[in-house]
Amino acid sequence: MDAPSLVYSRFETEMQVRPDDIDMYQHVHSSRYLDYVLAARFDQMERCYGMPMSEFQKQGYGWFIASTQMNFKRPLKIGDHFVVRCWIENFTLIGLRVRFEIDNVIEAKRSCDGWFDYVMVALETTRPVRIPEWIRAKYSI
Amino acid sequence: MDAPSLVYSRFETEMQVRPDDIDMYQHVHSSRYLDYVLAARFDQMERCYGMPMSEFQKQGYGWFIASTQMNFKRPLKIGDHFVVRCWIENFTLIGLRVRFEIDNVIEAKRSCDGWFDYVMVALETTRPVRIPEWIRAKYSI
Amino acid sequence: MDAPSLVYSRFETEMQVRPDDIDMYQHVHSSRYLDYVLAARFDQMERCYGMPMSEFQKQGYGWFIASTQMNFKRPLKIGDHFVVRCWIENFTLIGLRVRFEIDNVIEAKRSCDGWFDYVMVALETTRPVRIPEWIRAKYSI
Amino acid sequence: MDAPSLVYSRFETEMQVRPDDIDMYQHVHSSRYLDYVLAARFDQMERCYGMPMSEFQKQGYGWFIASTQMNFKRPLKIGDHFVVRCWIENFTLIGLRVRFEIDNVIEAKRSCDGWFDYVMVALETTRPVRIPEWIRAKYSI
Numbered sequence: 403m404d405a406p407s408l409v410y411s412r413f414e415t416e417m418q419v420r421p422d423d424i425d426m427y428q429h430v431h432s433s434r435y436l437d438y439v440l441a442a443r444f445d446q447m448e449r450c451y452g453m454p455m456s457e458f459q460k461q462g463y464g465w466f467i468a469s470t471q472m473n474f475k476r477p478l479k480i481g482d483h484f485v486v487r488c489w490i491e492n493f494t495l496i497g498l499r500v501r502f503e504i505d506n507v508i509e510a511k512r513s514c515d516g517w518f519d520y521v522m523v524a525l526e527t528t529r530p531v532r533i534p535e536w537i538r539a540k541y542s543i
Numbered sequence: 544m545d546a547p548s549l550v551y552s553r554f555e556t557e558m559q560v561r562p563d564d565i566d567m568y569q570h571v572h573s574s575r576y577l578d579y580v581l582a583a584r585f586d587q588m589e590r591c592y593g594m595p596m597s598e599f600q601k602q603g604y605g606w607f608i609a610s611t612q613m614n615f616k617r618p619l620k621i622g623d624h625f626v627v628r629c630w631i632e633n634f635t636l637i638g639l640r641v642r643f644e645i646d647n648v649i650e651a652k653r654s655c656d657g658w659f660d661y662v663m664v665a666l667e668t669t670r671p672v673r674i675p676e677w678i679r680a681k682y683s684i
Numbered sequence: 685m686d687a688p689s690l691v692y693s694r695f696e697t698e699m700q701v702r703p704d705d706i707d708m709y710q711h712v713h714s715s716r717y718l719d720y721v722l723a724a725r726f727d728q729m730e731r732c733y734g735m736p737m738s739e740f741q742k743q744g745y746g747w748f749i750a751s752t753q754m755n756f757k758r759p760l761k762i763g764d765h766f767v768v769r770c771w772i773e774n775f776t777l778i779g780l781r782v783r784f785e786i787d788n789v790i791e792a793k794r795s796c797d798g799w800f801d802y803v804m805v806a807l808e809t810t811r812p813v814r815i816p817e818w819i820r821a822k823y824s825i
Numbered sequence: 826m827d828a829p830s831l832v833y834s835r836f837e838t839e840m841q842v843r844p845d846d847i848d849m850y851q852h853v854h855s856s857r858y859l860d861y862v863l864a865a866r867f868d869q870m871e872r873c874y875g876m877p878m879s880e881f882q883k884q885g886y887g888w889f890i891a892s893t894q895m896n897f898k899r900p901l902k903i904g905d906h907f908v909v910r911c912w913i914e915n916f917t918l919i920g921l922r923v924r925f926e927i928d929n930v931i932e933a934k935r936s937c938d939g940w941f942d943y944v945m946v947a948l949e950t951t952r953p954v955r956i957p958e959w960i961r962a963k964y965s966i
Binding site: 709714715716718719722746748749750751752753754755756759 | 850855856857859860863887890891892893896
């Protein structure tokens with residue numbers, strides 16, 4: 403069982419805003435923050451957890467987003483460098499909650515934060531499955 | 544004051560999935576649901592509330608997303624027709640919460656739902672402002 | 685052989701600009717015109733040629749873009765309705781050239797035009813294949 | 826006058842594919858290559874030519890794409906690192922042609938190449954203007 407006091411590692415990925423991320427308000431378009439977290443997760447799964455998304459796919463698994471909450475604090479702008487900090491908050495039998503924070507690197511200010519609830523699915527059925535113990539162990543760092 | 548029992552109108556916009564909305568899982572990419580709600584809101588502001596976003600901009604106002612929660616139920620697929628149903632849940636002095644439901648038209652099944660908290664800003668300062676009474680009236684239908 | 689004088693049918697798909705298509709210049713972002721033509725092709729393959737992309741996929745075929753030229757005339761803006769007109773200019777053994785025109789509906793002005801060279805591939809190998817005669821016939825209208 | 830033999834500098838920007846760039850074929854979506862060239866140009870205008878796009882905007886100028894040709898050779902895939910190589914081919918009175926090559930870094934293979942014709946516009950009128958001599962000089966390296 404996960405004791406509530408269990409604390410998982412926080413990992414960071416640094417990225418830069420692309421011009422095509424900018425919307426009519428000269429800010430990063432809201433939906434792109436979701437894409438930034440997705441990109442950071444892919445990077446961290448490979449680089450920090452040692453099990454890239456492609457490995458999940460080879461094993462017949464995928465991660466689908468069940469739910470998200472995103473809080474938009476200060477918009478990123480063109481050319482901004484930012485860091486996406488992610489960590490697992492808790493596991494359930496079939497999924498996990500990932501918390502994230504996106505900070506502007508130069509101004510060192512919070513741009514966006516929130517969480518994503520992921521559910522593990524079998525790619526063949528696209529239905530939720532119980533997370534295998536060995537995967538859970540790999541991600542419990 | 545808004546009594547908790549006050550119920551605002553629900554409006555619907557029908558759209559179709561574009562091929563460029565599809566991601567590596569052959570589903571609509573998660574962040575595009577946010578774009579669909581945005582498109583529905585623009586349509587409904589003009590068609591249903593009689594005050595399009597361009598009118599807000601002419602008056603020097605904009606609506607920024609402060610926060611969102613999105614629940615992903617069943618993914619939309621290529622070519623799917625869907626309806627985006629939106630309604631105001633409540634007003635604050637400077638903003639409002641919009642609830643939304645996205646339903647697959649053919650299967651009549653829920654695809655995604657949730658809410659968006661919008662804040663009204665003065666475009667010149669990009670800082671929140673109190674919603675003028677006449678705008679609040681126009682949107683309290 | 686295709687005689688140079690052979691003329692193929694022109695088909696039209698009407699669409700509307702989505703807010704997330706708009707870029708920092710308050711215009712439709714250049715790369716979205718490519719997405720509009722793609723969406724129109726998917727629509728016309730199903731509705732006009734009677735063989736949707738999904739049918740190609742079931743048969744083990746896909747269409748990849750080999751090359752494109754796009755000429756940007758007048759930018760589309762938020763909420764604009766536009767029509768995408770497409771027609772086959774000529775076939776090769778393994779592909780075809782599709783010409784397109786995107787016109788603003790209200791102003792009746794040309795927004796973008798150009799062509800796409802598509803190559804038929806076997807999905808299993810992702811290598812070009814000769815277009816089967818029955819498919820060529822279906823598209824030679 | 827530009828002598829045909831005049832050769833301008835080639836500059837490179839390295840980037841990585843984001844998961845949201847991937848389409849239903851598990852490849853980078855065609856329209857994203859246009860976005861990659863745009864991102865590389867913004868980077869190189871600032872880093873290599875010493876005059877970022879924001880400086881053009883402050884001076885009241887913008888660069889609009891008039892035309893493009895893109896040749897798709899080998900698709901980039903998720904996580905791929907790639908380099909975007911750009912150089913000016915020639916100037917006209919009101920614009921310039923930029924050639925580009927996108928190479929996969931690990932495989933050292935060509936992924937996409939082509940050109941973009943840009944036209945300089947006055948932002949106030951969004952109409953083409955003659956390129957000022959001092960800007961032309963700054964970019965003639």
